[in-house]
């Protein structure tokens with residue numbers, strides 16, 4: 528606080544006190560029969576003066592306080608390195624009253640709201656089946672893949688309301704005894720386009736965000752191209768499958784070796800990184816954790832962390848999905864020499880040296 532401001536504060540306060548005393552004295556004065564209107568005018572005038580003074584003092588104080596607070600938040604809310612659920616605060620608790628059914632015996636069980644924010648081919652399908660293997664988790668899938676549900680902010684809010692009121696019925700619904708309810712939402716399905724409305728909604732309704740990204744964006748690119756190839760090639764006896772449940776099916780799908788456009792490769796990778804960074808920035812004030820597919824595969828403790836993050840009773844989670852690509856990445860890219868030459872010596876060189884697991 529600058530000395531001038533301090534002086535102003537003192538003098539303003541004493542002036543306010545002075546006026547307050549004056550008002551008090553005036554009020555104590557017995558009703559003057561001669562000119563009650565004049566008296567009232569004086570009181571009103573003094574009150575107004577007093578109000579102006581006090582509010583100017585308050586404004587000054589609020590200004591200094593907000594500055595301090597913003598700085599504090601920036602220090603506290605640094606994006607977490609790794610996961611420490613205890614540091615992330617407690618998720619808000621809800622007791623939804625669905626219109627489509629009664630929660631019966633679980634009516635007194637609290638429910639937590641979550642959203643898995645991810646990108647295509649980042650393991651979110653697999654991750655969601657793991658979550659849904661929990662008796663108390665209802666993750667309703669990629670409901671925003673339908674355009675009309677994300678055409679504008681109000682369509683998004685209506686859809687989210689249905690999900691979090693437990694009125695969205697899907698094969699994943701655990702209905703009465705859901706303790707955590709949510710959905711899987713790809714960043715290109717309206718999250719980024721309507722990020723202000725979405726993050727406002729998440730804060731207002733206490734929705735926690737689970738970010739799921741892939742560390743190796745080159746592996747992801749192979750998967751994206753292979754999956755979109757299979758959309759028309761339909762390698763599995765004429766049906767397109769994005770996720771498979773047997774090693775045989777995985778082998779068939781992985782026989783297709785995509786060739787990657789090395790001209791646009793660096794820009795494409797940059798674009799994905801940029802989108803990821805933007806998403807983290809847009810939701811930096813929402814309660815969240817950041818997961819990476821590669822870490823989840825190696826380390827099942829992370830699944831326990833996720834359950835703790837959602838305050839669920841911790842269970843062993845299972846999925847029947849099988850990985851499609853295995854072995855060194857060089858085996859899965861047709862123009863590998865081209866790609867490795869392009870990335871050699873760049874910040875993305877590390878993507879070349881990881882095997883699929």
Ligand SMILES: *[C@@H]1O[C@H](CO)[C@@H](O)[C@H](O)[C@H]1NC(C)=O
Pocket residue numbers: 600601604605808809811812
């Ligand atoms: C959150 O992101 C906004 C920009 O969207 C930025 O202005 C703000 O400083 C960030 N806050 C923190 C705590 O990182």
Ligand SMILES: *[C@@H]1O[C@H](CO)[C@@H](O)[C@H](O)[C@H]1NC(C)=O
Pocket residue numbers: 675676678679681682
């Ligand atoms: C938002 O989209 C929905 C569904 O497409 C539509 O029915 C509604 O009229 C739209 N509302 C506004 C405000 O544009």
Ligand SMILES: *[C@@H]1O[C@H](CO)[C@@H](O)[C@H](O)[C@H]1NC(C)=O
Pocket residue numbers: 633636637662663704705706840
């Ligand atoms: C989880 O679901 C079971 C029924 O499947 C129920 O008995 C239990 O109370 C639920 N737990 C929570 C924390 O809601």
Ligand SMILES: *[C@@H]1O[C@H](CO)[C@@H](O)[C@H](O)[C@H]1NC(C)=O
Pocket residue numbers: 763764775776779
């Ligand atoms: C494709 O169809 C053949 C014959 O119907 C069957 O033996 C084979 O298992 C099928 N393969 C897959 C991957 O579904």
Ligand SMILES: *[C@@H]1O[C@H](CO)[C@@H](O)[C@H](O)[C@H]1NC(C)=O
Pocket residue numbers: 788789790791
């Ligand atoms: C590869 O990317 C470049 C730059 O974006 C583009 O001009 C070119 O047409 C692309 N090639 C193919 C085969 O898609």
Ligand SMILES: *[C@@H]1O[C@H](CO)[C@@H](O)[C@H](O)[C@H]1NC(C)=O
Pocket residue numbers: 610826828829832
């Ligand atoms: C697995 O993840 C947990 C945090 O979730 C971490 O504490 C532990 O060190 C990790 N273990 C390995 C082997 O990386």
Ligand SMILES: *[C@@H]1O[C@H](CO)[C@@H](O)[C@H](O)[C@H]1NC(C)=O
Pocket residue numbers: 867868871872
């Ligand atoms: C990367 O570039 C260096 C020299 O710039 C070369 O020695 C090395 O063989 C290259 N690696 C690959 C995988 O192309």
